[in-house]
Amino acid sequence: MSDASNGLKYRRVLLKLSGEALAGDRGFGIEPAVVDRLTDEIRALHEMGVSLGIVIGGGNIVRGALASKEGMDRVQADYMGMLATIINALAVQDLLEHKGVETRVMTAIRMDELAEPYIRRRALRHMEKGRVVIFAGGTGNPYFSTDTAAVLRAIEMEADVVIKATKVQGVFTKDPAKNPDAEFIPRITFQEVVAKELGVMDAAAVSLCKENHLPIIVLNLEERGAVAEAIRGGAVGTLVS
16 A cells, blocks of 8 residues: 555545446446556545545345335345445455455355455454455345445444445436436535435435435446545535544
8 A cells, every 4th residue: 555645644544436337337236447447546536545445335236125025025125235346346346456456355144155244343344454344145134235335334444434426416306317407516514415306315315424424425337537636636526424
C-alpha cells in the first residue's frame, strides 16, 4: 500500500456495490468486462492507501424480497440472496488477486472451504495489514438487506464513510430514470432521506448511520475515478449526513 493516504479525507471506507453493478447491461449474472473495470477502480483505491472493506449485493442472481413477493418463503428467499452475495464476492476476489491486490472474503454464513467466517477482530487485522476485505453473506440473518449489512460492517470496522456506488449520479427528488424533471440533491440529512422516502438505503440502514454519525456518499460507479475523488473530499455525488 502506498503512502499517498495523506491527501485523503476518508482513510477507512466501506464500499457498497449492488449486485446489478456486476451484471452490466445484461441485468443478470456476472459480466466479466464489467467486473474487470470495477476491480481496476478498487485496485486504484488500494494503491491510494485507502483501508477498504466491500459489501456486494446479490440482485444480479436472486433478490430475496422480490422472490418472496412471487410466492417463495421469505426466509428461504433471503438465504438464497445471501448465497448470491458470496458468489459475487468470490468473483471480485478472483479478479482483484489476479491484479496483485491481496484480499479476504469473510462470510456471515460459515463456508470454511470457500472463505473465512466473519470475526470482527480478524477482519480489523486484515485491514490493518492492507488487505481488501469483502464481506459476504449479508448479516447472516433474513429480513436484513445488504445495505444494512454494509452499514453494520462499516460501524464494526470503524469506517469513516459508507460509499454507495449506484448507476445514477446521486440522490434525486424523484427516480431520474422515470422522471426527467427530477432534481439532483448534493447534500441531505438522514432525517430528510427517511421523511421524503428517497430510497437511498432502507430505513434500518439510514437509522444506523444516523445513530453512529456515519456519513453516506451516493455516487455513480460508472463515472471513472468518482469513488477516488469522493474519498479525497471532492464534491462528487450526494453526501448524506
